[in-house]
Each structure stands twice: as C-alpha cells, then as structure tokens.
Amino acid sequence: MEDLIWKHVVLNAKKYGKPNEKAVIGKILAESPELRKNARELLERIRVAIQEFENLDDGRRNELYALYSEEKTGGKQEQGLPPLKNAEKGKVVMRFAPNPNGPPTIGSARGIVVNDEYAKMYDGRLILRFDDTDPRTKRPMIEAYDWYLEDAEWLGAKVHQVVYASKRIDLYYDYAAKLIEMGHAYVCRCARDEFKRYKDAGLPCPHRERSAEENLEDWEKMLDGAYDEGEAVLRIKTDMAHKDPAVRDWVAFRIINSDHPLVGAKYIVYPTLDFESAVEDHELGVTHILRGKDLADSEKRQRYIYEYFGWEYPVVKLWGRVKIHEFGKFSTSTLRKDIESGKYSGWDDPALPTVRALRRRGFRAVAIRNFLLSLGVGENDVSVSLKNLYAENRKIVDGVARRFFFVWKPVKLEIEGLDGEVEVNLPVHPSKDMGVRILRANRAIYITEDDCRNFDGKEVRLKGFCNIRIENGKAVYLGDEIESAKKGRNIIHWLPEGQVIEGEVITPEGIVEGLFESNAAGAEGEVVQFERYAFCRIERAGERITAIYTHP
Template sequence: MVDEANELWKTSGADAIRSILEEESPDALEKRTKERREGLPELPNAKAGEVVLRFAPNPNGPLSLGHSRGVMINGEYAATYDGKLILRFDDTDTKNKPPDLRAYDWILDEFRWLTGNEPGAVIYASDRMETYLQKATECVADGHLYICSCPAPEFKKLREAKQDCPCRDLAREEQNERWQKMLDPKGGWREGHAVVRVRTGMDQKNPALRDWPALRIQSAPHPRVGTTYRVWPLLDFQSAVEDHEQGVTHIIRGKDLMDSTRKQKLLYEKLGWEYPETLYWGRVKVHEFGGFSTSQMASDIAAGEFEGWHDPALPTIQALRRRGFSTAALKRFWMGFGLTEKDIQVPMATLESFNAAELDETSPRLSFIQDPVRLALECKGLTLPDFVELPIHPEHPELGSRNWPLPTDCGLEVFIERDDYKSAISGDGRLRLKDFANIHLDPHQGGEVVQLEKADGVRIVHWLVAGVERPAVMWRPDESGVWSKRKGLLETSGHGVGQVVQLERVGFARIDGLPASNDPTSSTDLIWTHG
C-alpha cells in the first residue's frame, strides 16, 4: 500500500497524490497548512483582557538597547492580548547597583517612547518595603524562612556539600528573635552578619536552589528612602512577592533568570500561590558593542570615557534616539528574533537597514562637505542660471526644492571634499557637480565650468556654492568604530534640532544643535546615524 503510494509519487508527482487524497480522504490534508508563523508565539494560558505583564529594570542607569527587547516584546504581548504592562523599578540594591535618582524619569520616558503608551502601572520597589518586610515576618513565623548568620564562604561550602547550616535547625521562637535582631539597628548585626534564607532543602539537585537568600542587611542609604530600612529583599524574594501582589500572569525575561524562576516557584509552593507562566529569550550580543552592562557604562562615564549616557558611542536608548533611530526600526529588529532561547550575536547593520528603509523615505537631502577645498571656477562663454535647483527628496518632487543662488558675474566659488578633489586631479581633472555642471580642474585649486549638461562617464560629486554654506561639526565613528568630531560645511536650511537628514553621498545624520543666529562662525552639530 505504502509502496504503491511511493511509486505513484515517483511517477505522477505530488499533485497527483494530493488530488487523489482530496477525493478519498480530505482529513489527511488537514495538517498540510503549515503556515509561516508571524511574529511572536502565542502566550500559554492567556485570556484577552486578563493578561498582566511587567517590565522590571534596575534604575541604576537609563535603558540600553538590550533592555528595549524586554520593553518591545512585553509591549507587543500587552497590545496583542489587550493586557496590562507594569513598569516596575527593582531598586532594592543600594550597594552593588545603587539607583541613580535621574534614571527613574529617564526610564519612564524611554518606556513611553518605545511603546508609544503609558505603563499600565508604575511601581517602585523601594516604596513597597513594608509589604516585603511584612511578608518576610510572616514567613519567618511560619518557618518558610530562617535567619542564617554563617559567613558567606562558610555557607558556600555547606551548599556544595549539601549540608544543613546550624542556623537552620534553631527553634521557631529563636528565629523570630533573630529576625527582630536583624531589623534592629542596635541589635548588633551589621551588613554581612546575617541573611534570611528560604528553607528549600539542601538536597536540591541544582546547587543554585539550595536555601537561597531572600533578604539581607544593607547599610548604604537608598537615594529615594534614605536609611528608613535596614533589611532589604533580594531580587528573587522581592520579585516573587510583587508579582503575586500585582497579579502578574506572564513573565517574559532573559533565560539567565531561569534559576530565578525555579527559586521563586519553590517559594510559591510554600505559600500556596500559583506561579505565572514564564517565557524566556536568549542572550544577545551586538557585534559593535558586545553585551550591555549598565554598571560598566556607569563606571566608564564616571571615568570620563564618554560624555554621558547619551554619548552616541554608547548602546543606550538615549544615544540611539539622539542618533535618529526610530522605534519602528527597533521593534522590527526585536520582533525578528522572536522569542527563542538561543543566544545570538547580531551586527548593527541589521538594525540600521530597518532604520534606513524608513529614513530614506522621509529624510530631506542636504549637502555636507567634510574637509572642504574652495575652488574658484571660470566659466568662459557660458551663461549660468540665476540659481541651482536641487530636489529636497528625489522621489518626492512635491516636497519642493532647494535653491542655491549663483553669482551673476561668473565669479563662481564652490566647495568640494578634499578626497574628491585629489582623486580628480590625479585623474583627468573632470568632475560633475551634482545637478549643476561639469567642470575641469587644474592642480592649483582652480578650474573652469565646461558645460551644464550632464555628460556620461564623469564622476558625480556633491558640492556647495559659496554663500549657502555654514560651518558644521559631525560626530561620527571611523571604520574601527571610534567616534570623533569632524569639521565641515553644511548647506544652510530651515531644519531644526531633531531633524534627520540624508547627507548626499555620505549617509544619515541627525541635527543635534543649531548655530547661534547672530554668529556666522558658529557651527551646526550633526550626529551620525548610519550609512
């Protein structure tokens, strides 16, 4: 029977089989509609209108490109399921990752920009301390938590040997007393002297789960609540309690937090809570930046290696925004990776191509001459027009044109890039000034206009006529990715700060600052977007 079918396949092809099946057994074709999945996979156990998600960054700095994955994916799911996306500041570490007071506002602003929406709620963990401490008190009383005064290295040995620590077996009463002692500034225990652990069992297969730490003493003041609290929860306890308090239904996070999920599930079991559905994404490295460490960036900025979080060389959202990247490009970038647990390494070129597709359509054209050479051109016997007319956008003539006035007496002076000049005079000296005229250069920074009509085979270069130029400084990376500021001349225009333009034959750049109107020598600031 099967042989017969295979023979038929060989001789008649798939179409014949299909038509036979359609007649005899339509069910067999049921599964054949293997459609290409669009976008993200479905959320398990999700009911439209009842999905609660959260994005929980540490406000020790503004958001990075890496964070935007979390914002985009969670935001997309929230939109798809008509759900709620909570923005939660996990600011419970005052020592290793001290919160930056400015970062709360930055992140809120960046969240709005990236999602185009307000968060469903904004929660500050540091405002919720009473809840966490109350829950901890209950759990100590119930025996789910115990206070451990073993030094960290000591406990590490015990964990490896799967042995209980002596604190674990102390009586319930004594645990309550130890808890009070921890909370009491005059109790004698200082930072590092005691920690609260979850009684998960030292026989756990996974060493990371063995009696994991839930709260600890911190002496560094918190920038929002000062020294009001002494005992602070760690991520796994704080997050576990808060997710439950907020009714979070789905957690989508990096797979580096897989053990976190497992730790928290053990706590949820003790408390009789139902753990949210959890999905993960893998680790991402962008070739040009490597990983995204907020702490590392903070210290590099402090060391003076960067001008600040919005330095264009940094992979922060602030920097990308300042360079003219759009949220649509960012979204397309992240959605393209889907929700796989695979670790990936991607080049910026992928993001840039998505961004360029939009920018090319919308960006007005402008001429920017880096390292300019001033040329005096003669134009024997030729009558020049009153002005040169160049399109603002070659595919959209309806947007109008740029008009450069030309001198009436033929004392024509223009600027071209030094590189173009050099290559012209080392060749036959011929160049085409784009949209204007063919010229012939001599080696003495002079030359003549040969004809206005375009001639085939002559290299076309961008240029500026004297009188429409203004000094400009463009901040851009070289081939090895090192950023520097380059001087040049920019065509005058009415564009304001924030406008992204396409510099002819160069690439995209965003206007970051305008020159003082009363000072002809002050510069326009340009920041490179990409090619």
C-alpha cells in the first residue's frame, strides 16, 4: 500500500505541482478497489505521505518523478497529444491566431507549441495569423509582430505562413458585399440599446428586411465615412429567436475612427474577430482549430457564414484555460498599463509571465515546450504550479550549469588563528569533470548574514576550505579535517575578501544585492548555479555582475 500511495502522490505532484489528497485517493481506489474497506486509514497515510513529499528538497523530488514515471508505471509514460478527429497525414492545417497587443505570454506559448506539435504529428502546416483588426480596444503593438515570430521560432515552432488580417481587409469587404447581395447581411442603424431591446425580445429591428440594394448603398456610405462611430454596423442575419441571444444577428463590421499601427488610416470600417476569423479559416484551408472553451459561441455565429457560402467548417477542439499559481490572473492589456506606469521594467521583467521574461531568466525552450505539452488539451481547466516548469528546466541545466558562490547580505568575518593564504580548489560541477575553480583564501572572508545568525555558537565548515566556530559575529579557526564537519551538516559557502565582485540578482520579487565569486565573471550569458541559492542567468559581468533569477 505504501508504494501505491507514494506512486500516486508523486505522479499527482508532477502533473499539478502540489499533490491533492482527494485526487490521490481516487486514483488509488480505481487501481485497487479492495482498499475501499480501509479508506479512512488510507486517507491518513496519504496525508502523511503528502506532508513528507512536500518536505523533500528538489533533488529528491526529481529522483522520485523519474522513478515513478518510468519504473513504477511499467515503462516510460505515454507522451504526445491525443489524435485529432478526421485528421489525415499531409492534409492537416493548423493555425495560431493571436492579437499582437503585447508579446507572447506563457498562455500564448501554449497555443504556439500545441498547434505546432499537431502540425508536425500529421506532416501538416502551421499558419501564424495576426488577428489585428481592433485598432483601439486591443490596439496592436508594432513591436509585438516581430516578437511573436521570434518567440515562435525560439520555441521550436515551424511556421509555414504568416498572415496579417489588417492587410487583408479588402478581402473581407468583398465577402461582406456578397452576403448583402445574397440577403444574408444588412446595415443596422439602431442605437446599441435599441437593438438590445429587439434582440432580448427575439424581434427583428426595422432595418432587417430592407432590400439588398438599400443595404449595399448604406454599406458604401459606411465605407465612405458618411456615418460616425456607432451610427451604423453590418449585421449577419441569423435567427432572432435563437436560444442564445449572443448569436442573434451579430455584428460583422463596425466603424472605428482610429489609425492602425500597421495600415495607418487606410480603413475606418473594421471586421469583428468572428467575421475575419471565419473568412480566413476558409481562405487559408484550416482543417482543425484549437479554441478556448470560453469562445465556444464563435462557432455558433460563424457557422451561419459557412452555411450561406456552402463551406465546410473546420474540426474544432475546445480546451480549458491554464492557470499558473504564481502568476494568478493577468491580461496583456493590464500588463501593458503596469509597464507604462513603471511597475515593471519592461516586457522581459522577471516577474512577468511572458516568453521574453522566461528567456531572459534562462529557461530553455525545450523545457517550456515539454511543460506546455504535459498540460494536455482537455476541456477541463488546469491549475498548475511553476514548480513543474522548474523541474523540466532543471533536468536540462543541472548537468551543464557551472557552480559558483554568491553571498547575499554579506557579513565580513576575521578568522582568528588562521595565518597565511590558502589556495582552495573547488569543483566547477559536483558530479561531472568540468575542471576546478580557485579561491585564494585568507583570514578575511564573507558569509551571509543568515548563516552568521543561524550558526552562532556552532561549528561550521567553509566548503572546501576549513572549519570554524562562529561566536558573536566572530570566527575561530578549528582546523581543516573534513570529519569535523559532522558528516556534511552545517557546510556553508563563503568568499575571500580579495576575490569578490559586487552586484545583484534580479528576482520576480525584487533585487537581491550581494557579492559574487569573481570566477563567475567568465560565465556571462550562461545559466549557472549559485550554491545554496538558485540557478541564475548571468546577464552582465564586468565591474559589477547582474544575474537574473531562473529557479531554485
């Protein structure tokens, strides 16, 4: 039973970041129904196992992840995405269609990665289409277009075609005119509140049954600027008695008197996302759409256009939202305001959930990709911790990251009883032959304020150097024998006075000032591990060192 408990505690933690006792007991009872008679005892033992698991360090957790993901599940866990409905090799066309009002976030990255993975599974194509036809409410950022292309490439996505909706508005005008001529669209001049009353009552507005000729004339007036914003919209005829009011005669075009970052003031009549997307999915031959379940109504509205033109609607797969505990709720628009107000330093601020921020922190693209694919494409919302991403990235960087010392909140100590200078050779990596780094130690050293306080009155070993006793902010030399370090306990890092560089680590919570081992200056641009602190990417090295926090 104990092994069964640990297997499901570990697997649940690996998937969601924090093990849930109800989910764990459900898995166990499904696998071993005979344990139901001992459910109370089982639950208590699960709680104990969860507590023990949460007290483990990251290294031991990773060992358990590997152990139970492979050996205890009878081999390597099945990887990959579930098959797409009605998908044929060589004929699948996926699309990722962001609004570039900011750079890709971790949520956008999920869309890039999963659509790309499906395209590769079926030897198909991936289209990156910018749905940028809202120049005001979600105004595009001109820089974000390139950011999406750069981040998609960095994430390993193969983009076969790039489409800018704002540059194809004339195409949408042509389809709008055809729908008007066919009697399936009309210009509505009702005020918004007035139409809402008709819609809520399931009744047609006065403009609905006008002739195609009258509607075409009004449509041309809209395009020529004869109407102001809000005075006229183009609606698609649906069913005014439809059970869902959001489907009833929805708006396909509206007047927006704002310039567009990409096309300037060329247009004043812009398509809504539902209209533009419906036309483009057909024009581009999209076969399968991954769509958030919160956008399920889009299909209901768009199907009217597809029926009017006799088109075949793509296969749609709805998926749930992903919530990452550490980021909570966020929107690109809100992030943009916070950056402009000075709350964040920019789109790559380590506190932000953007791909640019994760890149700056030193995350590897394959780690992000594996993390996002592990979330699956189910309809249920997923709540997950960044610890899962940390674990994926740690698998990659742990074996190659050089080790150095970083002393935060440094305290200077003079070691009484120690004379002369000692050359200390420390391994660059604890388990791989990557050479040594040299510290020239003498009486004057720095340790962290925390160690000075926590080990007051106790014996500690300065890693690779010697043993000391800390007493009231002073240090006494006790010798060099490793055995006196109490079998590895109370080993602390340190720095010699003459071999330090001042600097800071920029973390999601703020800036941590301290002293860096001077050897770290040669690792600019690398992800390293500062022992007893964290993995960090050294962004700049010179007279000062600036490092960006990656993860524990």
